[in-house]
Amino acid sequence: MVAINSAFKVGNEAAAIRVRHVVKQFDSPDGGVTPGALALNDVCLTVTAGELVCIVGPSGCGKSTLLRMIAGLNAPTSGEVAVGAELIQGPSAERGLVFQDPSLFPWLTVRGNIESGLVARGVLGRMRAEVDDFMRLVGLEGFANSFPHHLSGGMAQRVALARALINHPRVLLLDEPLGALDAFTRMRMQDEVLRLWQARGTTMLFVTHDIDEAIYVSDRIVVMTQRPGRIEQVIPVELERPRDRGSDAFLRLRGKILEIMHFAGQPMAGNRT
Amino acid sequence: MSTAINQISPAAPAISNSERRQRPAKPVATAGVHYRPQTLLAIPVGAAGSLAIHYLVPKSEAVPMSTFFPKLLCAMLGFGIVMALIYPFSTRVRKWMRHMCPILGMATLTTGAWELVTSGLGLLPLPYFPGPEAVIAAIIRDAGLIFDSTWHSLFLLLSGYAIGTCLALITGVIIGWFPHARYWGMPLLKVVGPIPATAWIPLAMVVAPSAMFSAVGLVALAVWFPVTMLTASGISNTRTSYLDVARTLGASRFYLIFRVAIPAAMPNIFIGLFMGLGTSFLTLVVAETVGVKSGLGWYISWAQGWAEYGKVYGALVIMAAFFSTIMTMLFKLRDRVLVWQKGTIKW
Numbered sequence: 001m002v003a004i005n006s007a008f009k010v011g012n013e014a015a016a017i018r019v020r021h022v023v024k025q026f027d028s029p030d031g032g033v034t035p036g037a038l039a040l041n042d043v044c045l046t047v048t049a050g051e052l053v054c055i056v057g058p059s060g061c062g063k064s065t066l067l068r069m070i071a072g073l074n075a076p077t078s079g080e081v082a083v084g085a086e087l088i089q090g091p092s093a094e095r096g097l098v099f100q101d102p103s104l105f106p107w108l109t110v111r112g113n114i115e116s117g118l119v120a121r122g123v124l125g126r127m128r129a130e131v132d133d134f135m136r137l138v139g140l141e142g143f144a145n146s147f148p149h150h151l152s153g154g155m156a157q158r159v160a161l162a163r164a165l166i167n168h169p170r171v172l173l174l175d176e177p178l179g180a181l182d183a184f185t186r187m188r189m190q191d192e193v194l195r196l197w198q199a200r201g202t203t204m205l206f207v208t209h210d211i212d213e214a215i216y217v218s219d220r221i222v223v224m225t226q227r228p229g230r231i232e233q234v235i236p237v238e239l240e241r242p243r244d245r246g247s248d249a250f251l252r253l254r255g256k257i258l259e260i261m262h263f264a265g266q267p268m269a270g271n272r273t
Numbered sequence: 274m275s276t277a278i279n280q281i282s283p284a285a286p287a288i289s290n291s292e293r294r295q296r297p298a299k300p301v302a303t304a305g306v307h308y309r310p311q312t313l314l315a316i317p318v319g320a321a322g323s324l325a326i327h328y329l330v331p332k333s334e335a336v337p338m339s340t341f342f343p344k345l346l347c348a349m350l351g352f353g354i355v356m357a358l359i360y361p362f363s364t365r366v367r368k369w370m371r372h373m374c375p376i377l378g379m380a381t382l383t384t385g386a387w388e389l390v391t392s393g394l395g396l397l398p399l400p401y402f403p404g405p406e407a408v409i410a411a412i413i414r415d416a417g418l419i420f421d422s423t424w425h426s427l428f429l430l431l432s433g434y435a436i437g438t439c440l441a442l443i444t445g446v447i448i449g450w451f452p453h454a455r456y457w458g459m460p461l462l463k464v465v466g467p468i469p470a471t472a473w474i475p476l477a478m479v480v481a482p483s484a485m486f487s488a489v490g491l492v493a494l495a496v497w498f499p500v501t502m503l504t505a506s507g508i509s510n511t512r513t514s515y516l517d518v519a520r521t522l523g524a525s526r527f528y529l530i531f532r533v534a535i536p537a538a539m540p541n542i543f544i545g546l547f548m549g550l551g552t553s554f555l556t557l558v559v560a561e562t563v564g565v566k567s568g569l570g571w572y573i574s575w576a577q578g579w580a581e582y583g584k585v586y587g588a589l590v591i592m593a594a595f596f597s598t599i600m601t602m603l604f605k606l607r608d609r610v611l612v613w614q615k616g617t618i619k620w
Contacts, residue, residue, distance in 0.1 A: 071521050093523030103514040107536040107613045117522040119532070147613045167523060 017047040017070060017171060017205065022079035024065055039065045041228035043079075052197050052204045054218035056211055056257065062229025063207040067173045070205065071097045083171055093121055096164030100176040102156040104148040110159050111135065111144040117167040134162040137196065154185040161196060174206045178213065186210075190217055194241070211257050215250055216243050223260050233260055306361050312371050313360060315378025316353025320346050323385025326393060333395035341413055342388070342406040349381050403583045411583035412590065419572065419591055426568040426595070429485070430557050433492025437549065441497045442542070445504025449538070450530055455509065462501060470495035470556045474563060488560035495556040496549035503545030507538025540614060543607045550603060554596050569595070 024040040039062040047053050055063045068074045069081050072091040081088045083095065104113050115131050118124040135141050138158040148156055157177060164172060174193070178186045194217055197204055208214050214221045221235045235257065239249055324346045356374070359366050384405050390396050392404030412419065448458040470491045481487035511534045519533045535542075561570030569592050576584035 068517075071517075073517050073520065091517075091520035093521070095521060097518065097521040099514055099518070101514060103512070103518050105515060105533070105536070107539065109613075116519070116532075120519060120522045120524040120528045149613070149615045163518075163522070173521075 016049050016084065017045070017203065018080075018082045019043055019045040019066070019070070020080050020082075022066070022069065022076045022081060024062065024069065024074070025077045038228035040076075041230050043229065043231055045222060045231060045234075047203060047205060049203055050201050051219050052194075052206060052217060053220050053222060054206045054208055054214035055222045055224060056208055056214045056261075057224030057229070057232075058226045058261070059209065060229075061224040061226045063224055064175050065229070067097070067175050067205065067207055070171070071095050071173050073097075093117065093167040094170050096167060096169035096172045098157070098160050098164050098172070098174045098177045100179045102148075102153075102160040104151075104156055104159055104163070106148050109145050109147055110140055110151070113148065113159055114162045114166055117163060121167065130166060134166050137165075137199070138162040138192070152185075153181050154189055157181065157189060158192065161193070165196065165200065165202070169202065171203045171205065174204060176207055176209065179209065186213070191242075193217060211254055212245060215239075215253050215257070216245060221257065223257060225261075235260075306367070308360075309371070312374045313357045315374040316356065316381060317350055317378075319378035319381035319385075320350035320353055322382050323388070324350065326385040326389050330389060330393040332392050339406065339410045339413075341409040342384075342404075345409065346381070346384075349377075353378070400580050400582050403586065407583035408586045408590065411581065412587040415584055415587065419569075419588060422567060422569045422572040422588070423591060423595055425565075426557060426561065426570070429488050429561070429565070429568060430492060430553060430599070433489040433557070434496050434550070434553050436489065437493030437496030437553070438500055438546065440493065441500030441545070441549070442504055444497075445501040445542075445545075446508055446530065446535065448501065449505035449508025450534060455505070459505075462498070462505075466498040466502060470498075470552065471559045474560065478564060484564040484566070488557070488565045491556050491560050492553045495552040496546075499548035499552065500542065500545035503541045503548070504538060507541030508534045510541075511537040539611060543611065546603060546607075547600075550600060558592075 022040055022043045023038070026037050026039055043062075043066060045066075055066070057063050065074065069076050070083070070088065072088045072095065088095075105116060108116060111131060114134055115124060115128075118127050118131070132141075135144060138161060140155065140158060140162070143151070143155070148159070151159065160177070177193070178189050181189060190213055193204075193206070196202075197217075206214075206217060215237055218237055221237060223232045223235065224230065225232045235253070237253065239247075239253075244250060324343060327343050327346065353374075356366065356370055360370060388404045388406070391402050392406065444458070447454045448462065449455070473491060473494060474487075477487035477491055478484070481490055508530075515533050515537060516529055519529055524533070557568070558570035558573075561568035562574045565571060569588050573585050573588045573592075576582070576588065
């Protein structure tokens with residue numbers, strides 16, 4: 001709860017995410033006979049305040065695990081994760097999370113879902129006016145009283161974004177948020193995410209398996225490898241926004257990342273353990 | 274998406290066959306009303322048929338002197354004719370009649386068949402199978418006592434059901450949420466729960482200070498088991514992504530239990546409530562028969578003792594109406610609480 005109060009005096013510097021030598025080993029399924037899977041091995045990553053960083057990598061490379069640890073839902077086996085000066089001990093309203101499945105509460109209306117962050121923190125009475133602002137921000141004013149099962153995938157994900165943003169989190173963690181959408185909706189939603197990011201200045205860490213998406217939205221791309229999950233390379237994206245998905249620079253970067261991932265996928269994996 | 278479609282044409286997805294057939298008629302008030310014989314004639318034909326059986330088939334038994342049954346049939350005939358006359362003038366009446374008339378007509382005709390088999394041809398042994406006249410006469414003549422019994426049953430049922438549900442929600446949430454409570458509570462629930470509540474009657478009679486207390490307790494026990502079981506499983510199967518999201522929104526444990534796990538478990542809880550309602554009807558009737566000397570269960574066994582089977586069937590008719598009304602009310606409540614669910618089970 002201390003963390004929530006301190007959110008009002010966030011300096012820009014405070015919003016940086018720092019991941020230091022994080023190792024995550026899952027409990028072994030057979031009760032200790034064989035060691036559990038090593039999901040992350042010695043991961044170091046720094047995200048500066050207001051940055052939009054994408055993590056790409058093959059499935060099973062521990063991207064989601066890393067994100068859950070920053071959210072405070074899982075604890076690292078060793079190493080430390082900090083947001084600003086504060087070590088992460090557990091989940092908090094300062095670090096919003098959006099999943100691939102919007103996971104809207106089906107028993108609440110669109111408005112109820114967006115409000116839920118305020119209700120959970122017991123500040124709905126004080127901040128009710130914000131709900132309308134956020135519904136407008138994601139363009140869902142007309143759907144306040146609809147239930148989630150009436151919404152399309154893109155709309156549901158916009159509700160999930162508004163729900164995560166209403167607490168004014170310092171950091172927004174996005175776990176393949178557009179993965180389940182069709183290609184056209186996904187491209188529209190990428191612009192939507194960029195618009196929200198530019199409007200609010202929230203630090204965003206965006207996990208995706210779509211390289212085009214990563215190049216289109218992010219300031220930097222973190223490429224991860226599989227088994228155990230490690231950061232292979234961090235690539236800055238120095239293209240002017242709005243980016244042209246067909247430009248030479250875009251395609252060159254795409255080729256470079258594919259090359260890295262391919263190169264990282266086969267001959268190196270055996271040497272790591 | 275579908276909401277947007279709904280807004281464009283509100284009635285579009287909900288058109289049933291009957292409505293579609295009526296559509297071309299809409300612009301002109303009554304000119305194009307479709308007259309279907311099975312809608313207009315079902316009740317009058319059913320009632321007339323039953324009246325014909327009543328007056329034309331000679332009676333094989335010493336018929337009670339009352340004439341309630343033919344009066345009821347005449348009322349039904351009148352009702353059918355009046356409805357058929359209103360038919361062209363109101364869309365709502367048309368819709369209702371299209372749905373209800375065939376079934377009401379068939380029900381009326383069935384009472385005629387019943388009379389034919391019992392008082393008419395005497396195919397079934399007396400006094401176990403009286404005709405409709407005897408049953409209706411029993412209900413009307415004994416209305417006071419039946420009403421009193423119904424009232425007693427209602428009181429026992431509702432108090433037992435309410436107590437059992439409240440306890441079950443508490444124990445179900447505790448067992449479903451806390452792993453320790455689950456470890457210790459689940460085996461008890463699995464071993465003791467499946468014992469039918471009625472099997473506890475000997476113990477209940479000894480322990481409870483009065484027969485009424487024991488009946489309320491047995492009904493409560495009958496409800497408690499299914500509701501606890503379903504609540505606990507609903508709570509412990511709450512999707513983790515709901516809980517994860519709520520945690521990152523700053524939710525306390527209170528919020529996680531009462532605003533996430535319980536709403537998520539609601540569909541399960543209602544299944545438990547329906548199962549519990551069924552077992553509570555059963556337990557109520559048995560408890561009234563053996564313990565409490567009042568209520569519909571008692572009335573039936575008392576009437577049977579006097580071989581007044583007209584009263585037995587009369588009480589069964591009242592019981593059917595009484596229990597199905599309560600069941601319908603629970604369905605209405607469910608539809609209200611679970612409006613957010615996609616599809617609903619029909620009752």
